[in-house]
Amino acid sequence: MSRAEAKTRTRELLLDAAALTFARKGFHGATVDEIAEAAGFTIGALYANFEGKEQLFLELLSSRASSQIAAAEELVREGAATATDPLRAISQYLVDLADKDADFAPLQAEFWLYAVRNPHVLDTMAEQMREPHAALARLITESVDTHGVPPDTVATVVFALFQGLVRRRRVDPASAPPELFASALQWLFTGIEHTEDTS
Amino acid sequence: MSRAEAKTRTRELLLDAAALTFARKGFHGATVDEIAEAAGFTIGALYANFEGKEQLFLELLSSRASSQIAAAEELVREGAATATDPLRAISQYLVDLADKDADFAPLQAEFWLYAVRNPHVLDTMAEQMREPHAALARLITESVDTHGVPPDTVATVVFALFQGLVRRRRVDPASAPPELFASALQWLFTGIEHTEDTS
DNA sequence: GTCTATAAAGCGATAGAC
């Protein structure tokens, strides 16, 4: 491993550790010491690779876009594979993701709060969401008939719905079971009015 | 004003200031000094009325339930008043609320993060949501036919949807215009499939 | 490039005056 590769590796380890620590403690709650230690280094390595805590956080915010893109692409692949019930496939995939990576939602919330409080990063935040959003819009276009409603619009609503349900699920799991994700998505397209009355 | 009333007033001023400051800076980002100053006092008054920063935050989390209940009750009244299009009335009311009080959503996010990171307050958080949730469920029952889907379930989905859209609106207002809130709610009941194709 | 030691600042909380 060359010197340059070693440094890149250190940076990535620090970024991963930062993601974990910021998710668990928040931006102000997390300390640089703690982040460095979680990565297996001391603060010296951190300051050799990043200007400081804030720049590390912002770099993380930008870099996590790529991992989101990867997830979005897998979502599309999954959706194409199980074309029998694409809506159900989408919801199941996203519920699994949220349940498996418990740090994802808190980190996103932390990013959102930071962006709301520091308007100059709002654009970065919007940018971060663009590709996953586009991927979902593409999947929707391929899978269902939106009857003239722009796929972008539908994607926005679907993301909002899932984000809200994921947060709810954390506070009160019983009120937001996995099936609700699928049902809600189903309702969005066919309407509650057209649900078979099972009461 | 009696001594007891004065103290109660100080407590309330401090709680209001705490809501503002925690919303704008976050739990760790806000300082007790800053909160006291925003209320027009110094830290002495704060420590005379609360055990410390954490207890102040938790008391705020609990106390804000009552103001939410008030908002929920007004929502029900509004909904009953404009019974011509209750879905549209609900969405407009909630969008106005979110746009008017810019600190509300960040404070809720801060509460949620705190609850996720400190599981012993998850119940308090769930409790806080109960009454507004019940109010919305009642309004739904009165306003629309849910075709056997429990109103509680519908309320959960509606809250999730709105919460997600409000957050999105903060980052990218163009992608989440007020009309989208009404449309999304409409779709939930009648289905995108049954939208008139206006393309 | 990374570690250890330290500087400088900010924080929550307390004590005593009024």
Add this chain to the structure above:
DNA sequence: GTCTATCGCTTTATAGAC
């Protein structure tokens, strides 16, 4: 009950050794 002054701890960031 509230204010002012201060303690003690934690934090970010830097400097110098290796």
